[in-house]
Amino acid sequence: MIAVRALPLSDPLTSPELWHALRHEHFVWDAYVxxxxxxxxxxxxxxxxxxxxxxxxxxxxxxxxxxxxxxAFGSDSELGTxxxxxxxxxxxxxxxxANDATSLSRIDLLLGEDGRFRPCEINxxxxxxxxxxxxLPALLGRAGFPGSTFVSRVVDALADKLxxxxxxxxxxxxxxxLALATAYSEDLQIAALVERTVRQKGGVCERVSPTQxxxxxxxxxxxxxxxxxLYRYFPTEHFxxxxxxxxxxxxxxxxALRTVSSFADMVAQxxxxxxxxxxxxxxxxxxxxxxxxxxxxxxxxxxxxPHVAHERSGWVVKRxxxxxxxxxxxxxxxxxxDWTRLCLGASDASASGDPWIVQRFVPQRAIQTPWGPxxxxxxxxxxxxxxxxxxxxxSPIVHTSHxxxxxxxxxxxxxxxxx
Numbered sequence: 001m002i003a004v005r006a007l008p009l010s011d012p013l014t015s016p017e018l019w020h021a022l023r024h025e026h027f028v029w030d031a032y033v034x035x036x037x038x039x040x041x042x043x044x045x046x047x048x049x050x051x052x053x054x055x056x057x058x059x060x061x062x063x064x065x066x067x068x069x070x071x072a073f074g075s076d077s078e079l080g081t082x083x084x085x086x087x088x089x090x091x092x093x094x095x096x097x098a099n100d101a102t103s104l105s106r107i108d109l110l111l112g113e114d115g116r117f118r119p120c121e122i123n124x125x126x127x128x129x130x131x132x133x134x135x136l137p138a139l140l141g142r143a144g145f146p147g148s149t150f151v152s153r154v155v156d157a158l159a160d161k162l163x164x165x166x167x168x169x170x171x172x173x174x175x176x177x178l179a180l181a182t183a184y185s186e187d188l189q190i191a192a193l194v195e196r197t198v199r200q201k202g203g204v205c206e207r208v209s210p211t212q213x214x215x216x217x218x219x220x221x222x223x224x225x226x227x228x229x230l231y232r233y234f235p236t237e238h239f240x241x242x243x244x245x246x247x248x249x250x251x252x253x254x255x256a257l258r259t260v261s262s263f264a265d266m267v268a269q270x271x272x273x274x275x276x277x278x279x280x281x282x283x284x285x286x287x288x289x290x291x292x293x294x295x296x297x298x299x300x301x302x303x304x305x306p307h308v309a310h311e312r313s314g315w316v317v318k319r320x321x322x323x324x325x326x327x328x329x330x331x332x333x334x335x336x337x338d339w340t341r342l343c344l345g346a347s348d349a350s351a352s353g354d355p356w357i358v359q360r361f362v363p364q365r366a367i368q369t370p371w372g373p374x375x376x377x378x379x380x381x382x383x384x385x386x387x388x389x390x391x392x393x394x395s396p397i398v399h400t401s402h403x404x405x406x407x408x409x410x411x412x413x414x415x416x417x418x419x
Contacts, residue, residue: 001047002111002376004369004394004407012041012143021142026135027189033403039132041143042370043410044378044392050117051411054109055387057117058380060291061107065122065268067284068276069096072267081301082270083320083355087249088240088263094253095264102161104154104261105268106379106391108400113363117378119296120362121318124268125261126233128324129379129391129406130155130190136408145410152389152409154381158231158260159197161383162205165229165258169202174228176205177213177220187233194231210234215247220257230259236266237321271320271357274299302346302356309343312336313361317346320355325401331361333399364398372396377404 013019018041022028031039046054072079073096079089094100106127109117133152167173178195180187191207198205212222213230220227232239239245251257267273278299281289302308308315312331319327329342346356366373377400379391393404 001045001412002050002115002367003045004042004367004374005045005410006370007042007140008144010370012139013037013039015143018139018142021139022135026131026138027193028131028135029189030185036403038403039136039406041136041139041408043137043140043145043408044367044376044390044394045410045412047412050115053115054117054378054380054390056291057109057119057295058107058382058387060288060295061119061122062382062385063288064277064284064292064296065273067288068273068280069264069267071276071280071283073264078276079267081276081355082267082272083353084266084270085237085240087245088236088266090249091236091240091245091252091263092266093264094249095259095262098253098255100252100255100258100262100264102165102258102260102262102384103265103268104158104381104383105265106381109378109380110362111365111367111376111378113365115365116295118362119274120316120359120377121271121274122268123323123379124265125236127261127379127381128186128190128233130158131193132406133381133389133391134193136406137410140408140410152381154383154388155193155197157383157386157388158194159201159203162194162198162229162231162260163201163203165260166203167228171204171228174219174226175222176203176229176231177222177227178205178207178231178233179210179213180207180233181238182207182209190233205231210239210242213242213244213248215244215251218251218254218256220248220251227257230257232259232261235323236263236269239263269321270355271299271318271322271359272301272355274359275301275357297360297362299357299359301350302343302358303350305358306343306347308358309340312339316359316361317342318357318359319346319349320357325399328399328401330399333397361398367394369394371405374405375400378409 105124180191374394381388390409
């Protein structure tokens with residue numbers, strides 16, 4: 001069973017107490033898109049079976065990506081298929097060579113018509129949604145929800161990891177720099193939440209613009225303060241454009257700076273990663289290959305799938321390094337004319353070094369909600385292969401973007417009165 005359960009209050013966030021808590025305790029400052037609120041407190045309820053199926057999808061994805069990651073960093077030509085700019089590739093190689101391996105990811109799962117979850121992509125480089133994943137479940141009790149919830153631990157786990165990498169309380173190895181694009185409220189709210197939690201756990205940290213980072217004598221600095229850990233809510237492809245990028249790669253390569261997420265996770269962030277999973281399917285262990293074939297939608301490089309232009313209803317076209325649902329085109333939602341143009345454009349862009357992929361369209365099952373039937377994208381947060389929480393988005397169409405409605409997630413249990 002998967003459905004959104006209505007709370008006693010028809011619109012809980014009209015409560016001044018809950019609205020204040022969302023904004024001032026959990027720092028959800030960008031709660032509206034185009035005049036419509038994009039967050040709500042009515043929870044998505046997963047049965048234990050649905051939760052277990054989501055975990056199985058996550059495990060399959062992580063295991064398959066580990067194989068493709070090893071292949072990518074074992075061959076320059078293989079890494080070249082991922083579309084990384086030269087400096088971004090050097091940053092990624094530096095992290096991989098130094099075993100700078102902390103991985104914070106969100107795997108996005110679609111609910112198929114058969115009730116099984118299928119991964120469509122992974123946000124492995126600066127995954128967002130942390131404030132909602134932390135805050136919305138915390139509001140459920142105040143909103144009249146009975147019993148316990150599946151509480152997201154992603155922010156706590158992230159802060160614990162950052163403090164540990166800096167040497168523990170007091171950050172004796174050097175401060176933790178929280179790098180973000182300071183002009184954006186979404187970026188600022190995430191960094192502010194991480195900053196508060198890190199400080200509560202005894203870490204020394206500071207929110208910084210990426211342009212504040214410098215390198216002197218093989219050490220990263222912010223002003224006069226040495227930096228031992230770099231948390232990034234700033235994409236690798238933009239980091240690679242900074243004047244300090246090459247020097248940072250050298251610091252990372254010799255193990256003097258740890259990054260979260262690791263620059264090496266740009267391999268997983270690129271949607272090419274799913275295409276390479278399928279390209280190397282025969283190289284996977286048999287049981288994993290079987291799980292991948294049944295779970296991960298067929299994904300190919302756009303340049304190697306010209307037939308897709310004539311099969312609109314069965315495919316999705318995505319830019320490999322696109323983000324937040326931008327540059328994702330769902331065949332069933334396009335006209336024949338637009339679809340042909342998109343496929344040709346994707347193929348041409350790929351030939352010019354900006355790779356696109358094509359992925360089998362996943363026919364989805366709508367779920368019941370207080371707002372009518374909606375399609376679910378269930379984000380599963382992981383750190384170093386441990387599941388840490390969910391990020392649920394609901395959309396009236398089979399394409400989720402930044403304007404989707406975000407709700408908390410609960411795993412049904414007898415004890416919580418949700419049977």
